[in-house]
Amino acid sequence: MIAKVLIQWHTKHGRKNLPWQKNFDPYHIWVSEIMLQQTQVATVIEYYQNFLKKFPTILSLANADIDEVMQSWSGLGYYRRARNLHDTAVMIRDSFKGQFPNRYEDLIKLPGIGRSTAGAILAFSFNKKYPILDGNVKRVFSRLYGIEGWSGLTLVEKKLWGIAQELLPDKSIRIYTQALMDLGATICKKNNPECPQCPLIKQCLAFNKKLTHLIPASKPKKDLPIMDTNILLIENAKTILLTKRTEKKVWQGLWSLPEVDSTDPRVWVKKNLYIHQSQIITQGTKTATFSHYKLRMHFTHLNVQIKNDMNQIKNTIWMPLEEIEGAALPSPIKVLIKQCYKLK
DNA sequence: TAGACGTGGGC
């Protein structure tokens, strides 16, 4: 019954013109689903189009250099997704003869594809009867059935998956799945849901009990810890010194400004670079907020003149200023660099 | 299983 109502609602009110809705190509669907993880539709659209232009087929992605993939992902965040995307493309090329798998057991083993993304690929691309459970769907079901408690709790999540599985229709899974997400995105919103427009208003427990503002329950909040770091913006003849972040932590695989222990930048510069002279241009602090901590970046912008026989430091490059914007750098670092050149 | 993992929209 619920599925039928949703499918009918979708014919008039569903979203049908998103860039990844032009065909059912599993490669296209997969790329969009990965990009859309924890990322809003409006943000994804441009990245998606650029990405497919650069990597039109799964083979072109598999054969690409990871650095190129990171460059395309720069600014989107959660960079592990880009590495997983590339790894998965290689696996499909080598272990599946380039054919995108269409079985749940195969999909779930691929890096970056969890239960919900596997369900989305199966539903959208292959019209197979599998559930999804993203933020939209969690919100819709939580309200519809008056599920209390934060959806991150194991028990709550289990209930929601159960509902997702139970309500699945035998036919039109593709439309049904899209309808569910569209309802969550456009009507059953977190704040100020438009209940009068909702096709499920009569059977919605949260609406009938006037609990839509309390369901779904918010994630328990915690104060974000503050981390401090010292970074250097070293300029030499219109180029900037960048280091690749190879450690398995935030911004892995991206180029960034060197991070140093010393609060006096000249110590690091003297130790690592052969220079004629160095001159501090500006110093300051900029804070970047992540989902799990705040990073206070104490930066020093300085100008150096490198000797010809400078020593090469591992994983570093001097990047021309004009190439920074299009390179694989984290957003806050790009902003910081831009600000420094306004300040000057 | 709780924490790591980014960034920007919206209020």
Next chain:
DNA sequence: TGCCCAAGTCT
């Protein structure tokens, strides 16, 4: 402004 959170997954 500051806070919540978005088409989640991995460890």
